[in-house]
Amino acid sequence: MNRLQKTTLNMLLNYISDDPLEKLPKVIELAEKLDRDNFHATQINTVRNVLLDKNNVWHTFVENLFSEVDTKLIKKLVECFIFNAHFEGRIQRQEASKKYGCNVPWAILMDPTSACNLSCIGCWAAQYGSRHNLSYETLDSICRQGKELGVYFYIFSGGEPLVRRKDIIRLCEAHQDCYFFAFTNGTLVDDELCEDMLRVGNFALAFSIEGNEEATDMRRGKGTYRKVIEAMDRMKSHRLIFGYSTCYHRYNTESVGSDEFVDDMIARGCRFSWNFTYMPVGRDARIDLIATPEQRAYMYRRIREIRNTKPIFAMDFWNDGEYANGCIAGGKHYLHINAAGDVEPCAFIHYSNVNIHDVTLLDALRSPLFMAYRKNQPFNSNMLRPCPLLDNPEMLAAMVKESGAKSTDMEAPEDVDVLCAKTAPAAKAWAEVADRLWAENPKSRK
Ligand code: SF4
Structure with a gap:
């Protein structure tokens, strides 16, 4: 974003911030006047219909956002996440993808450390122990290389990323044109971190939570739920942006999808939710935790209901395949770099040909497994069966063998x-239900 655009955006947000819903009609009027060729007429109309209708849930979302979050953070969100990552970055990424003949992602997920202060059931990070870390210099180099290609959105997982919070904050300061985001267990959030987040402005958190106190503590250890709630309260009192992430599995799906749970998260200040289904990755992974087809179908319907009825931006990593034309991994929209530096197509796919300590980011995007992803995406014509591991395990096995990934x-x-044999029965069971759901979906007819 250049200086003029930044100044204009700041002026606009300053103007609307004290009473956004009162002033939005004037901003929309101005946008219409500037859009002389009606090039953005559809988008402008959508914004008008959605935001100016007092009964629309997104009207409430915007109202809550401006009244509960520091305006500086909203400005940084618009500048880095919406403008740089979505609009400006997209053109850069498309050009790079064409020039280099490979996928170029919208987001990079990286693990600053394999260390974690918890030991959750079914979390692969627990197997890695604390011996792997990406140095600040490596993290910084990934961001620099990413920006050359048009990547302005960086996500941290782990391990517990906030074990490395000093380096993360330093990275946020060094790359003020990027947006940063971390999945955290919430147990290391204190006032000092909140003040740092407020100062840098371009960093948000998603708290991992498994539903109510019993479900969360069952998987993450006794007392964890209370600590997450305390961390949310602290973030809210500092007027910060945060949300939650859940892993829905056989024993908690109905709990995390319930009105009671979602309403409670909204009341605590969550603006978004990431909903992941359980994946049996790793030698000791429990297969019984895989959600049943009925539970996955329940979440498919529930997330769509939540989006239409509750002021929270809800995402379902698998069942939203229809919006991304299937699987987003392999650099199509994102990739994962683990704490040892292995560049993997996805956080759930632990196979790779390359390590970021040995190759450039661009070389990693052109490595055999990433090119196999590019060649085979989407993995299914039914976008509700997007995953090469969970829904089409024969695809992952073939790509790993063909590419020689380790x-x-x-x-x-x-x-x-061995891994694909664990998901094959669930894939078969889901196929029947997913094909029925997809047939009902208007997108399937396009
Ligand atoms: S590999 Fe599976 S889990 Fe990863 S992005 Fe693709 S569909 Fe999602």
């Missing part, structure tokens, strides 16, 4: 056939 599991390398 298991990146640091504790115990996992043979791809």
Whole structure:
């Protein structure tokens, strides 16, 4: 974003921030006047219909956002996440993708450390122990290389990323044109971190929570739920942006999808939710935790209901495949770099040909497994069966073998056939339900 655009955006947000819903009609009027060729007429109309209708849930979302979040953070969100990552970055990424003949992602997920202060059931990070870390210089280099290609959105997972919070804050300061985001267990959030987040402005958190106190503590350890709630209260009192992430599995799906749970998260100040289904990755992964087809169908319907009825931006990593034309991994929209530096197509796919300590980001995007992803995406014509591991396990096995990718599991390398055999029954069971759901979906007829 250049200086003139930045100044204009600041003026606009300053103007509307004290009473956004009163002043938005004037901003929309101005946008219409500037859009002389009606090039953005549809988008402008959508914004008008959605935001100016007092009964629309997004009207409430915007109202809550401006009254509960520091305006500086909203400005940084618009500048870095919306303008740089979505609009400006998209053109750069498209050009780079064409020039280099490979996928160029919208987001990079990286693990600053494999260390974690918890040991959650079914979390692969627990297997890695604390021996792997990406240095500040490596993280910084990934961001610099990413920006050259048009990537302005960086996400941290782990391990517990906030074990490295000093380096993360330093990175946010060094790359003020990027947006940063971390999945955290919430147990390391204190006032000092909140003040740092307020100062840098371009960093948000998603708290991992598994539903109510019993479900969260069952998977994450006793007392964890209370600590997450305390962290949310602290973030809210500092007027920061945060949301939650859940892993829905056989024993908590109905709980995390319930009105009671979602309403409670909204009341605590969450602006968004990431909903992930359980994946049996790793040697000791429990297969019984995989959600049933009925539970996955329940979440498919529930997330759509929540989006239309509650002031929170809800995302479902698998069942939203229809909006992204299937799987987003392999650099199509994102990739994952683990704490040892292995560049993987996805956080759930622990196979790779390359390590970021040995190659450039661009070389990693052109590595055999990433090119196999590019060649085979989407993995299914039914966008509700997007995943090469969970929904089409034969695809992952074929790509790993064809590309010669190695298991990146640091504790115990996992043979791809063994891994895919774990998901094959669930894939078959889901196929029947998903094909029915997809047939009902208007997008399937396009
Ligand atoms: S590999 Fe599976 S889990 Fe990863 S982005 Fe693709 S569909 Fe999602």
